[in-house]
Amino acid sequence: MSTRLVRILGRTVRQQRESRALTQRQLADLAGVSQASVARIERGDRTPGLPLLESLLAAMGVQLTVATEPLDAHLDAELAQLADRSLADRIHELNLDRLLDRLGDLPNAITGATAALLQGAPLPVDAPELAIRWRDSTRLTRWLEAAYGQRWNARWSEFGGLHLEPETPGEHRWRTRYGEVRAVMCDELPATVEVCHGGRSYRVVPLVELEVTNPRTAVLLRRYREGHLRRPG
Known part of the structure; x- marks a missing residue:
């Protein structure tokens, strides 16, 4: 991992x-x-x-040095740095629009830190996070095959060497020709709200729901809000 x-x-x-x-x-x-x-x-x-x-x-003529810091102190600095970046730049960096376009009519909902980002909370996001129903697993697998997908292999700490199907044990994380994507497999898609940016609309899981169902995102949201309140101005 x-x-x-x-x-x-x-x-x-x-x-x-x-x-x-x-x-x-x-x-x-x-x-x-x-x-x-x-x-x-x-x-x-x-x-x-x-x-x-x-x-x-x-x-390159340099060497590694080692230091320590309070646990998770890096998060406050990272969140403050991300808050100063434009949402348009971060959406582009994630290849989010291209990925959603290529998914076509495969039902999904944007969740996790990606959903929080689109609702104004500039959380760190490594890859778009999508909720996808188990009943659409076969469709997802076919899409991954067409997109030259590779499954994340935690044992080898690299992509490849695992079957693409979500039913195969392992993280629901794939690298495709359209960028990396992470899935939250579920029986039914969560309720969503619509947000718009740059003339495009996105169906996202509301922040209040994320704080209940996604512990990692809830922690980051709380740290962002606390840090935002402490910032001058």
Whole structure:
């Protein structure tokens, strides 16, 4: 599973590489590793071993340092940073509109942190989160096949090596040609409200429902509200 630390390490490698105008291939050649390894680390799909991480950083003339901070203190800083970004940019970054267009008439509802984001709470979102009914599992599988989907394999900490079908044990998380997507499989779609942005409407699970049914999103919403109240102005 991609953890916060894995994502931070991947983001650090990418930022250092881009600041030196290096391609992934060039960095891989300098460090003596494959380009695929660099790509998986930067995406947060792979947990890098310390020798590999040190090799990548050393190839760019830097080294890793370690520090500690109060548990989850990073969340307040991240939420404040995300609050300063435009919603349009974040929707574009998630490939949300393209994904929804490509899903066609497959019934779904936007849920989780993605739904909170569209309702004005700038929470961190790694990939669009959709509620999908179990009765539509076969349709989802066919869509994933057509979209060259790969299932997240927690055992290997990378995409691939698992059957696409939601019934197969494993996280409901796939990488497709239209970006990553995460599903919450359910018997019936949750009640939704309509929100509009940039001339487009989205069917989203209301915040009040998210706070009851999605513990992780509820925690982030509470931290965002507390932090927002503390901000000047």
